Amino acid sequence: xxxxxxxxxxxxxxxxxxxxLECSQTKGHDRMYWYRQDPGLGLRxxxxxxxxxxxxxxxxxxxxSVSRQAQAKFSLSLESAIPNQTALYFCATSxxxxxDDYGYTxxxxxxxxxx
Amino acid sequence: xxxxTQLDSQVPVFEEAPVELRCNYSSSVSVxxxxxxxxxxQGLQLLLKYLSGSTLVESINGFEAEFNKSQTSFHLRxxxxxxxxxxxxxxxxxxxxxxxxLTFGKGTLLTVNP
Numbered sequence: 554x555x556x557x558x559x560x561x562x563x564x565x566x567x568x569x570x571x572x573x574l575e576c577s578q579t580k581g582h583d584r585m586y587w588y589r590q591d592p593g594l595g596l597r598x599x600x601x602x603x604x605x606x607x608x609x610x611x612x613x614x615x616x617x618s619v620s621r622q623a624q625a626k627f628s629l630s631l632e633s634a635i636p637n638q639t640a641l642y643f644c645a646t647s648x649x650x651x652x653d654d655y656g657y658t659x660x661x662x663x664x665x666x667x668x
Numbered sequence: 669x670x671x672x673t674q675l676d677s678q679v680p681v682f683e684e685a686p687v688e689l690r691c692n693y694s695s696s697v698s699v700x701x702x703x704x705x706x707x708x709x710q711g712l713q714l715l716l717k718y719l720s721g722s723t724l725v726e727s728i729n730g731f732e733a734e735f736n737k738s739q740t741s742f743h744l745r746x747x748x749x750x751x752x753x754x755x756x757x758x759x760x761x762x763x764x765x766x767x768x769x770l771t772f773g774k775g776t777l778l779t780v781n782p
Contacts, residue, residue, distance in 0.1 A: 595774035
C-alpha cells in the first residue's frame with residue numbers, strides 16, 4: 554500500500570457542486586499539505602496543517618476548505634466547484650521531528666475536472 | 669519570502685547527451701534546496717536535496733546538483749541521459765526553520781529523444 558493515498562484518482566464534477574478530496578497517510582508524519590498543479594504554473598500551496606489542531610492557509614486558499622480529521626487524514630473540499638479549479642491536486646506529508654529530512658512524501662494525485 | 673525560478677520550461681535532448689536544468693532561488697535566510705521528479709501520470713518523488721555540508725549532492729540514478737550561494741543557484745546536471753529520464757523536474761526551496769514549507773518552481777519538462 555502507498556504511504557500517502559489520495560481518493561479519488563480522477564473525478565469529473567459539475568459547476569456549483571460540492572466535492573471532497575481525501576488524503577490518508579501511513580507515514581506517521583505530523584504535517585500534511587494540499588497543493589494544486591497546473592500546466593506551466595508548477596505546484597501551488599492551498600492549505601497546510603502542522604498538527605491536528607493547526608490549519609493554515611497557503612497562497613491560493615480562496616474557494617477551498619480543509620479538515621484534519623486525525624493525524625493520518627487531511628481532506629480538501631471545494632464548496633462550490635468552478636471550472637478554473639480544474640487541476641491536478643496533490644497531498645503531501647512531512648515530519649517535523651526529523652530535522653535532517655525536510656523532504657515531502659507525495660500522494661499520486663487526484664485529477665479533478667469541473668465542467 | 670522565498671521564490672524559485674526554473675529558467676527553462678522545456679529541455680529536449682538526445683539520448684546519451686549531457687543535460688543541465690537550471691534553478692535559481694531567492695530567500696532572505698538560509699535555505700534548503702530540493703529537486704523532485706514527476707514521471708508521467710505519477711506523483712512527485714524526491715530526487716536529491718541540499719541541507720548543509722558539501723555543496724555537491726548526488727542522486728542514485730546519476731543526477732547531481734550543486735548549491736552555489738553566491739549565484740543563488742541549484743542547477744541539476746547529468747552527464748549522459750537515458751530515455752527513462754523523460755519527466756518533469758521541479759526545483760523547490762524551503763526556509764523558515766522548523767516551520768518550513770516548500771515553494772516549488774514551475775517545472776522543466778525534460779524530453780529525451782532516441
